[in-house]
Amino acid sequence: MRLLAKVVLAGDGGVGKTTLIHRYITNSFIDSTKLTIGAAFHTHEIQTGEHSVLVQIWDLGGQEQFKKMGIFDKYFKGATVTVIMFDLTRLNTLNSIPEWADLALNSSKTKLILVGGKKDLAHGVSFELSSFEDLNDKYNFVKYLETSSATGDGVADVFQSIANVIIDSTMEKKQKEAIDTIDEVIKRPKTKSSQKSKSNS
Ligand SMILES: Nc1nc2c(ncn2[C@@H]2O[C@H](COP(=O)(O)OP(=O)(O)O)[C@@H](O)[C@H]2O)c(=O)[nH]1
Numbered sequence: 001m002r003l004l005a006k007v008v009l010a011g012d013g014g015v016g017k018t019t020l021i022h023r024y025i026t027n028s029f030i031d032s033t034k035l036t037i038g039a040a041f042h043t044h045e046i047q048t049g050e051h052s053v054l055v056q057i058w059d060l061g062g063q064e065q066f067k068k069m070g071i072f073d074k075y076f077k078g079a080t081v082t083v084i085m086f087d088l089t090r091l092n093t094l095n096s097i098p099e100w101a102d103l104a105l106n107s108s109k110t111k112l113i114l115v116g117g118k119k120d121l122a123h124g125v126s127f128e129l130s131s132f133e134d135l136n137d138k139y140n141f142v143k144y145l146e147t148s149s150a151t152g153d154g155v156a157d158v159f160q161s162i163a164n165v166i167i168d169s170t171m172e173k174k175q176k177e178a179i180d181t182i183d184e185v186i187k188r189p190k191t192k193s194s195q196k197s198k199s200n201s
């Protein structure tokens with residue numbers, strides 16, 4: 001199966017979103033606060049088993065500070081997966097998770113993946129999905145992962161998880177469509193023409 005999906009990165013400025021994409025795509029670490037990918041989105045193909053998932057990854061490019069101004073409708077619209085990132089070395093970045101999650105869910109039916117970045121600098125600070133019980137009750141994260149773009153730790157896992165979510169969502173959607181079709185067929189009273197077309201097929 002070949003799929004295409006929009007993936008959006010969210011999270012406060014400086015948590016490591018741009019560096020994470022860069023690490024994944026080029027397998028290198030750039031230690032610069034001014035890193036820009038120079039485009040609204042990056043396209044990348046993720047191979048997973050027999051499936052190939054083409055993801056369009058949207059990065060905020062420094063506009064994180066405007067999150068209260070309601071300019072993000074287009075940014076999140078149509079997203080299949082949103083990665084909400086916080087910084088394991090600045091735990092106040094956890095406080096913004098609900099805002100980012102609400103912004104994403106207000107504009108799309110996206111699934112959410114939570115990522116704690118800069119694991120290499122975190123001096124052992126580490127969480128599990130169960131650590132975020134209240135948040136998770138509300139937002140139902142598909143997964144929680146910790147990453148280091150400096151060492152590469154956990155980076156590939158994020159993108160594998162993204163691909164898996166896209167594959168699962170597509171399967172679910174197809175299944176739902178199939179069930180809807182069956183429901184429709186079952187509910188529809190049999191007419192002469194539908195009988196006829198059935199025997200013809
Ligand atoms: N040591 C370390 N530094 C990181 C990591 N991720 C990002 N940084 C640094 O943190 C700063 C902000 O990263 P950036 O990707 O620009 O954050 P963004 O604003 O969320 O896109 C940069 O100086 C990065 O080099 C990481 O995993 N480990």
Ligand SMILES: [Mg+2]
Nearest residue numbers: 017018061062
């Ligand atoms: Mg950035």
